[in-house]
Amino acid sequence: MIEIKNIRKVFNAGKTNEFAAIDGVSLQVDSDRITVFKGPSGSGKTTLLSILGCMVRPTSGRIEVNGREITSLPERFLAEIRRSGFGFIFQQYNLIRGMTALENVMIPSYPTGERRSSLKKRAVELLVLFNVPHKAGSRVEELSGGEAQRVTIARALMNNPRFVIADEPTAHLDTKLSREFMDIMLGLKTEGKTILIASHDPVVCDSIAVDRLVGMRDGRITTVDDRR
């Protein structure tokens, strides 16, 4: 479970263009559920996900992951939490160009010091799970949007994290692929993963897989729709 208390994130502090991307948000994210953050561009969804995923520190407020306060932890501990606890699916996929799909999937596990053969075995299993084993040796720039998306999901799951964070995951996918993505998320939820998604795509927001829909605007939570 993740709990955030009175989180505020200010960019360009002290300058004329200072603005608060997140302004006093408190929320409890329950485990084994799919929570979707919905809102227009600039509403603070991505920033909130980054804060929840320990990718950025809030200007003020507290974050607790499974009861452990992490806001004041040094960077190296946050890196460890990100590596073992979170898997990220980015809007732009953020796969490293020039590397193969397999190498991209293995990337998060390199610093663990695990044997390369064992990493490769796990990465291949994930690519098989998401129906792209034949793309293992392909460079990521040769992948279609759907294939790149699946490779990104495989990478997010490489360290078997408790939480999966997806930022606008269907932005570059057609309706069919978007539905397939939500089916994959549903499968992950049933395996016990907690899913956090930022999206304003109706295919995502209206999906039956979603347990909770959090509406956002101007850095604040406007609505919370618990569907279970």
Add this chain to the structure above:
Amino acid sequence: MTFIQKQRNILDVALCSLLRRKGKNLSLVAAYVFVIFLLSSVMFITDALKREASFVLKDAPEMIVQRLVAGRHELVPTAYAKVIGKIRGVQSVSPRLWGYYYDATNGANYTLIVHQDLITSPGSIMVGRGVARHLPAGGNGTIPFKACDGSYLFLEIRSVLPSESELVSADLVLMSEPDFRRLFQMPEGYATDLVLRVRNVRELSTIAAKVVQLLPDTRPVSRDEILRTYDAVFSWRSGLVIVIFAGTLSAFLILAWDKATGLSAEEKREIGLLKAVGWETSDVLLMKFWEGMAVSLVSFLTGIILAYVHIFFTSASLFKPALKGWAVLYPDFRLTPFIDGQHAATLFFLTVVPYTAATIVPSWRTATMDPDSVMRS
């Protein structure tokens, strides 16, 4: 084991990252190799020339006595040898005959020295490789020398000098005393200078003082002074290339500075991503360290090997203009391969270490930022 595996994994990503930017990194390696090549060529040739100088002067006499007239070097009467020979501590004194000869046919200057091995065979000479190379093809093995009276002296080449130190022997002609005196019309009882052997080198200054006292028109020159002169000559030669050294080192610093201040948007995004998926700042820096080490080690070793081949196998072909000197008979010498470990280590620390540091610094700046901020920028 985990530590080693982690290093291997990160090294793997680092090499992969280098290969992904093949064009950029190859041009970087090329520039780096060129810099190392020039720097180490200068280093090799300087060290080898110094060794060559010590080799040449190994058997040099402890002291030479010259005669001066109006401040100019003048022929010395061989009778002076008897006077000097009586000084306590002097082991032996012998007159030496040598001079320069301009060969109009080849347009070259020869250094002529009377050699004791040829004392019984007038009409014969021994020549350096430079002289031998310039002989006309199909010649009968003789060189015509035009004497002071206008007549010609045909001297037969008995042998060519070994090439151990061609840098100083290329233009050398060794001949017998009668031939030398005839060529220059030099009167009997005179020599170019006198060479002394002493029993104890610590008495050299005392002996020199006694020589001047007994023969006020002479100038004793000790081996230490000759060594200093030779060193100055070789240092001058080094001094000439030290300009290249300084220029190249500056070019390297610019290269390193450019690297230190530049990190492409793609590289920054990659660092942000690696941090986002759980790499620690130290992991990113380790990767950049391996990248820097791979580039600089490959470049350093390639540059050193190329410089070694350049100096010791192609006789420093690029530096020849600086080594030719005033003689027209250019030496075709092969320097004895020699690497001064301390100098090589200094070059390593002057190049590999700053370059690797220069690779890490900009990455460190990026890696210490929030991954989200880096990926958004």
